[in-house]
Amino acid sequence: MKKLAVDSKENDDLSNHRHNELTHVTQRLRRVLSKEVDVSVGHQQFLADIILEGKALLDVSRVSIWLFDNAANPTRLINYANTDWDGLISSPLPELQVTDYPIYFRTIVSGETISARNALTDSRTSEFKDGYLKPQQIAALLDTAIFQNGLAIGVVCCEGRFHPRDWLSWEVVAAELIADCCSRRLLVHELWQMQQQLTEMAFQDVLTGLKNRRYLMDYAKSEMSRHQRADRPLSLLMIDLDRFKKINDKYGHDGGDEVLKRFSDCCTNLVRAEDCVCRLGGEEFIILLPETEVASAMNVAQRLREEAAALKVAYEGQEISFTVSIGVAEVNLNMPFSKSLKAADQAVYQAKAAGRDQIKLAL
Numbered sequence: 001m002k003k004l005a006v007d008s009k010e011n012d013d014l015s016n017h018r019h020n021e022l023t024h025v026t027q028r029l030r031r032v033l034s035k036e037v038d039v040s041v042g043h044q045q046f047l048a049d050i051i052l053e054g055k056a057l058l059d060v061s062r063v064s065i066w067l068f069d070n071a072a073n074p075t076r077l078i079n080y081a082n083t084d085w086d087g088l089i090s091s092p093l094p095e096l097q098v099t100d101y102p103i104y105f106r107t108i109v110s111g112e113t114i115s116a117r118n119a120l121t122d123s124r125t126s127e128f129k130d131g132y133l134k135p136q137q138i139a140a141l142l143d144t145a146i147f148q149n150g151l152a153i154g155v156v157c158c159e160g161r162f163h164p165r166d167w168l169s170w171e172v173v174a175a176e177l178i179a180d181c182c183s184r185r186l187l188v189h190e191l192w193q194m195q196q197q198l199t200e201m202a203f204q205d206v207l208t209g210l211k212n213r214r215y216l217m218d219y220a221k222s223e224m225s226r227h228q229r230a231d232r233p234l235s236l237l238m239i240d241l242d243r244f245k246k247i248n249d250k251y252g253h254d255g256g257d258e259v260l261k262r263f264s265d266c267c268t269n270l271v272r273a274e275d276c277v278c279r280l281g282g283e284e285f286i287i288l289l290p291e292t293e294v295a296s297a298m299n300v301a302q303r304l305r306e307e308a309a310a311l312k313v314a315y316e317g318q319e320i321s322f323t324v325s326i327g328v329a330e331v332n333l334n335m336p337f338s339k340s341l342k343a344a345d346q347a348v349y350q351a352k353a354a355g356r357d358q359i360k361l362a363l
C-alpha cells in the first residue's frame with residue numbers, strides 16, 4: 001500500500017515536471033512561430049529555431065524539413081534543414097528518391113499525416129527499414145506534409161529513436177502546426193526574394209547591368225552626407241561616348257549596344273570596388289569616386305580615356321573603335337548633387353567643343 005502511494009507521488013512529480021517543461025517549450029515555440037513573417041530573422045535561422053523547438057516540444061531525436069523537387073510531379077525529396085541527435089543544426093541528409101520509397105511518397109503527396117508507432121512495421125514507412133531506420137536506430141516516425149496552394153510541397157519529419165512510441169493527438173496537431181508554419185515561412189521567403197530582385201532591378205540599367213540614375217541620386221545623397229561628416233573629398237566623372245550616333249548608323253543599334261556593354265565592363269574593371277559606376281542613360285555614364293581628390297580623379301579619367309581609345313569592340317566579325325569625352329568635378333558637399341552633375345556636364349560639353357577624346361575639369 002505504502003509502495004503504491006510512493007509510486008503515484010513519483011508519477012505525479014514526473015507529470016508535473018513534464019507539464020512545466022511543456023509549458024515552457026510551448027511558449028518558446030509560439031514566440032518562434034510569431035516570427036514567421038519577420039524577414040529580419042534570417043530564413044535559415046528561423047527554420048533552425050522552429051525545428052529545434054519542435055524537437056524539444058515533441059521530445060524526439062531529430063526533426064527535419066524536406067521539400068519535393070517538383071510539387072506537381074515529385075521524384076525526389078531534398079533535405080532543407082535538420083537537427084542532429086544532439087539538438088544542433090547539422091549538414092544536409094542525402095536525397096530520397098521516389099523509386100526507392102514509392103509508398104511513402106504517395107502517402108505524403110496524399111496529405112495524410114504518418115504517425116507510425118513502429119516505423120519498421122508500419123506499411124507507410126517500412127520501405128525505410130533496412131537502408132535508413134535500422135542503421136540509425138529510428139523506431140517511430142511522425143511525418144506531416146507541408147502544403148502550399150493545396151499541394152504537398154514537402155514534409156516535416158519527426159524521428160524517435162530506440163523504442164516504438166504512441167503519438168498523442170496533441171503531438172500530431174503540434175507537428176502539423178510546425179509544418180503549416182514552415183509553409184508560410186517558405187512563402188514569405190519567396191516573396192522577400194522577389195522583392196529583393198525587384199528592388200535590384202529598379203536600380204539597375206538593363207543593358208549594361210550597371211547602376212542607373214535612380215540609384216545614383218540616392219547613393220550620392222548618402223555619400224555626400226557621409227563625406228561631409230568625415231570632411232573627406234568626393235569626386236565624379238561624367239563620361240560621354242563621342243559620335244555615338246555614327247556608330248549606331250554604321251553598325252546598327254545592336255553594334256552600338258555592344259559598345260555600351262564593353263565600355264561598361266571597361267569602367268568597372270578600371271575603378272575600385274567602392275567606386276560607383278552608373279549609366280545615366282543613352283551613351284552617358286557617371287563614376288562616383290569616394291575619398292578622392294579631384295587631382296586623383298583626373299588621373300582615373302586619363303586612364304579611362306586611354307583605355308576606351310585602345311578598346312576594339314568585336315562585333316559581327318568587325319572591330320568597333322570609339323573615344324570618350326570626360327568632365328571631372330569635385331562634388332560640392334554643401335550644394336545639391338544636381339549642381340555638381342551640371343558642372344561636370346558643362347565640362348563634358350567643353351571637352352566635346354575642344355575636339356572630343358578629351359578631359360576637362362569643371363570650374
Ligand SMILES: Nc1nc2c(ncn2[C@@H]2O[C@H](COP(=O)(O)OP(=O)(O)OP(=O)(O)O)[C@@H](O)[C@H]2O)c(=O)[nH]1
Nearest residue numbers: 241242243244245246248253254256257282283352
Ligand atoms: N545602341 C544604342 N544607342 C543609343 C542608346 N541610347 C541612346 N542611343 C543613341 O545614342 C546616340 C547619341 O547621339 P548624340 O546625342 O547625337 O551624340 P553623339 O552622336 O554621341 O555625338 P556627341 O555626343 O556630340 O559626340 C543617339 O543616336 C541615340 O539614339 C542605347 O541604349 N543603345
